[in-house]
């Protein structure tokens with residue numbers, strides 16, 4: 003499918019989705035509540051078949067958090083970037099996509115560890131890199147650590 | 154420095170008809186034996202560990218100096234080579250390994266990370282700023298990573314240190 | 330100690346043991362918690378973070394020239410390729426390209442790195458499975474490659490040679506001759522690798538049919554690199570999304586459908602041949618000219634997001650830079666190949682014996698600092 007067709011497809015499912023084609027890939031920006039149904043559709047639809055989630059991360063834009071999912075289809079060789087906007091920075095929550103791509107389990111734990119995003123229905127949501135009793139979410143922009151020297 | 158000269162037994166030799174007699178101080182004899190068969194516990198966490206492996210290969214060959222029994226266990230280890238960054242989560246593990254080693258024990262800190270927290274990582278939230286915050290260090294080997302020759306030099310420096318230790322007599326009392 | 334966990338027996342009679350973070354056969358600081366029924370593995374739970382150096386956070390304070398150097402410490406066995414990925418990503422943001430000479434030098438360096446990395450992996454696989462001799466054979470060639478690196482880049486392991494716009498220095502005058510010598514040496518010696526390990530009965534018994542990973546699972550787990558290709562997933566970034574002119578050289582993507590440890594072993598062994606062939610195609614054809622495109626002293630990327638992927642010796646490395654127009658990145662994410670590859674270990678090890686776990690780990694070719702970053 004071309005980017006135009008993918009756009010039409012997503013607009014049909016989520017009318018509120020906005021698109022950004024300034025970069026290398028087609029970016030789709032949606033609200034965090036709409037994530038799971040569209041992800042399921044992207045994975046299972048015969049013409050899309052995004053079977054490979056190659057990058058899952060989060061960006062802290064201070065007033066909101068942005069989950070970023072890079073998807074690729076091994077069969078059709080198209081790439082798409084889904085961005086889910088989480089507006090509640092104090093208690094960020096989003097549905098997990100573990101059930102669709104198994105690789106998401108570890109990547110989501112990483113995002114939880116470093117950004118504090120809680121993944122609803124995640125099978126094993128624990129800190130992955132830091133100790134369990136660590137306080138704070140280090141990759142957040144407002145994280146302060148007395149060990150670090152300001153530059 | 155001639156290596157073979159350093160390996161000679163410290164003391165006097167008296168040849169007799171049916172062999173010989175060695176006269177030496179007990180300290181010297183013990184230190185001679187210990188310095189020439191240091192068994193390292195290799196504690197390689199990251200990049201420096203690869204250079205440590207290079208030091209073990211046929212080209213650099215640390216077995217020449219008695220280091221070849223390098224194992225990843227604290228049993229029978231005399232020396233721990235800390236090669237690589239130590240982070241907060243790892244520090245208790247390192248401490249525990251060090252505590253499990255039998256006395257006397259020595260520590261070589263290999264690489265910038267173990268000396269000060271690294272060429273870049275010293276200013277991050279998770280890195281220990283030098284392994285000497287966790288365990289006492291005998292020899293520091295700087296570099297990122299140090300060349301195998303540098304590690305060998307550090308190990309020979311440690312042997313030198315061991316050869317000057319005292320277990321008996323007045324000096325030993327003072328050392329305590 | 331709560332951190333390390335204790336070895337315990339669970340209520341239904343399963344024995345829980347901890348392997349690592351300091352263990353003779355995990356080379357590196359991986360900590361695996363294993364649930365056992367007798368000697369059969371019920372479940373494996375990797376515990377990470379024993380070398381989490383927070384490179385991503387640190388890079389947010391470094392300039393676009395400096396953050397690259399931290400990445401040689403991530404997957405230190407593919408240091409060049411990591412640097413290359415970052416340099417390419419910055420170039421993508423600046424919309425420039427490395428000079429033709431630099432591009433060829435980069436490919437040569439990347440393939441030399443791949444060779445030396447696979448050699449080290451081969452030696453360590455032997456060590457893990459109980460054969461000490463391979464280690465010494467592998468390091469013979471590896472040291473020869475390291476010497477070439479040292480001559481040109483000034484370092485043996487963490488080279489920091491790739492910079493945005495090209496490479497840091499021109500190649501050493503001896504470079505071509507020495508590379509040719511080493512290639513000849515490797516081609517002459519590669520059969521020894523097979524003689525020592527490949528046909529060995531013990532080795533075959535420990536790897537054949539062990540740690541099976543199906544194609545669907547490999548894609549779902551995001552497994553890439555030789556590990557993925559051994560399961561039949563075509564995932565070579567050099568073929569899929571060619572960079573630096575990989576589309577102009579001839580090489581095959583090695584695929585295997587068995588998906589077991591032995592397949593992973595064979596894929597890597599065959600990849601060495603391909604790397605040698607790529608180097609031989611290019612070594613006499615290094616174009617003349619500059620080795621670096623001129624860039625500003627202080628690099629500032631335009632606002633936006635840039636993603637670049639490369640094929641390291643272990644799989645697909647992705648560099649994701651988010652820029653807000655300042656002189657240092659707003660956010661950097663490294664999609665590290667090992668992190669995804671490791672996530673499949675539980676799936677692969679279930680039902681296997683505990684000794685098989687060593688073979689699985691060895692053939693996954695894990696580099697822990699790349700997982701933890």
Ligand code: SF4
Nearest residue numbers: 200237264265266297
């Ligand atoms: S000193 Fe350099 S090479 Fe050694 S562990 Fe630290 S970063 Fe790696």
